[in-house]
Amino acid sequence: MYQNLQTQNIDNIADFIDLRSDTVTKPDAQLREVMAAADVGDDVYGDDPNVNALQAEMAEKLGKEAGLFLPSSTQSNLVAMLTHNARGDEILVGRKYHIFKYEAGGAAVLGGLTYDPLPVRDDGSLNPEDIHAAIKPDDSHFPINTTLVLENTNSGQAISMERTMAAVEAGRAHNLNVHLDGARMFNACVKLGVDAPTMAAPFDSINICLSKGLGAPVGAVLVGSKDFIHKAKRWRKMLGGGMRQAGIIAAAGRFALHNYVDDLADDHRRAKALADALNETGRYDVIYQDNQTNMLFVHLDKDRAKKLGAHMRDHKIIVSAGTESRIVLHRNIDDNQLDQIISAFKSFNG
Ligand SMILES: Cc1ncc(COP(=O)(O)O)c(C=O)c1O
Incomplete structure (x- = not known):
């Protein structure tokens, strides 16, 4: 089921508890202080000290050779696809x-690439049998399979090693390249207790987002080999992702x-507490599996979803209310706000 993900045009957004995504996290006072004090250079010339340090530190943290700072995860994934494929x-x-x-x-529009979308299992993983079966023979009727993309977490589910x-x-x-979104x-690392280099080791390239649960305002880092990142940098430039200061x-x-x-562990704990509280009411069809991190889902019929959205708004809470409502916990939601969220759900009689 596809839902409209466009903005909900909410005035006074600051007055609301926002459960739509962890992308809504606003930079806190510490981050604002760090930004105000940051040394800068021109990153297209390669001399911005903070960009250079971030790229090196992310690469080191994941046990890879090099990193590239990009404006968004969408562009980071796209650059990875353009770099791996022809x-x-x-x-x-x-x-x-x-x-x-x-x-x-x-990747199709800008790279002339096609996708073969494979079924996703209940835990968010791909079945190896489906991967084998999707490989096309070397025959002029077929496109050439070059890259496999995995995602972790997927729908908030941490996929096991x-x-x-x-x-x-x-x-x-x-002989596919393997990219991890x-x-x-x-x-996933925090949930599974797996360190970042172990999680990253099987992949040629990995996109990491800074502006989701980590709470930074903008940006993603793509990591991989030196050669891969060297090529990726040209694609970033072409896409207009070279930023100056x-x-x-x-x-x-x-x-x-x-x-x-x-701190991501706190978001996971709160997501579980909310799922448990909703289950206890016996009035919500909650999807929260064992490998869930900071997200849960509530299934509702269309009419009830609409009413829930309005009810929550009256309680100064925003949810993407739909037939499968995704609820995301993040660092801008503390335990007091969690209590408010739970009581708002409990007082919904629709
Ligand atoms: C798994 C995943 N990858 C990539 C993205 C793209 O991030 P952005 O919209 O910041 O470009 C998102 C956004 O929510 C995401 O959930």
Whole structure:
């Protein structure tokens, strides 16, 4: 089911508890201080100290050779696809994954690439059998399979190393490049207790988002080999992603990377507490699986969803109310606000 994800045009957004996404997190006082004090240079010339440091630190944290700072995860994933593939190549990707479903077909539009969207299992992983079966023979009727894309977390679900390795090995059996859309990879690391280099090791490239649960205002980092990042930099330039005094935002990303990763566990704890509270009412069809991190989902019929959206708004809470309402906990929601959210759900009689 596709839902309209456009803005809800909310006045006085600051007065609301916003459960639509972890992308809504606003930079806190510490991040604003770091940004105000940041040294900057011109990153297109390669001399912005904070951008250079962020790229090196992210690469080191993930055990990769190099990193590239980009304005968004969408552009980071697109740059990865353009770097790994040539016109006419085909990408194997989960049908529910962001690169296929929510990035406006960018790799097709701008790169002449096609996708073969594969079924996604209940835990968010791909089945190795589906990967093997999707490989096209070397025959002029077919596109060439070059890249496999995985996503972790997917819909807030942390995918185990075992399932990850099984999918990667299937891709490697056909000499595919393997990219991880790890926009929320640190959520997966925290949930599974797996360190970042271990999680990153099987992949050629990984996208990490700074502006979701980590709370920085803007930006993503793509990591990979030196050679891959060298090529990726040209694509970033072509797409207009070369930013000049970008150190102001990179400084926030660095601070978040060094100080806020462990806090993701609080978002996970609150998501579970909310799921438990909703289940206890016996009035909500809640989807919250064991491997869930900071998200839960509530299934409602259309009419009830609309009423819930209005009820929550009356309680100064915004949810993406639909037949499958996604509820996302993040660092701008504390335990008191969680209590407010729980009582608003409890007082809904629709
Ligand atoms: C898994 C995943 N990848 C990539 C993106 C793209 O991020 P952005 O919209 O900031 O470009 C998102 C956005 O929510 C996402 O959830």
